Amino acid sequence: GLAVVRADTMLSNDPALGADRGAEVVTGETVRVLSQQGAWSRVELDGGRQGWLPAQQLVALDAPLPPSLD
Secondary structure: OEEEEOOOEEEEOOOOOOOOEEEEEOOOOEEEEEEEEOOEEEEEOHHHOEEEEEHHHEEEOOOOOOOOOO
16 A cells, blocks of 8 residues: 655664664655565655665555544
8 A cells, every 4th residue: 555654764674673774765755565564564665765664654545534523
C-alpha cells in the first residue's frame, strides 16, 4: 500500500536501530510499502530509493476512514 512519512528521517539499510543509514526522507513524502518485519516497513520512494523505516513513522493512505458522526 501507499503511505506518507510523518517526519524527516533517514532510510535504514536493515530493520534495526543500529543499522547503517541511507537516503534522507522528508515529511509528507509518499512511499510504497513493500513488506513489514516487526516494527519496521521496507519502503520504496521515487528515484528508486529503497530502505527500512519504523512503521510508526508512516501514515497509511489506504487506512479505513473512521465512522461518521452523523
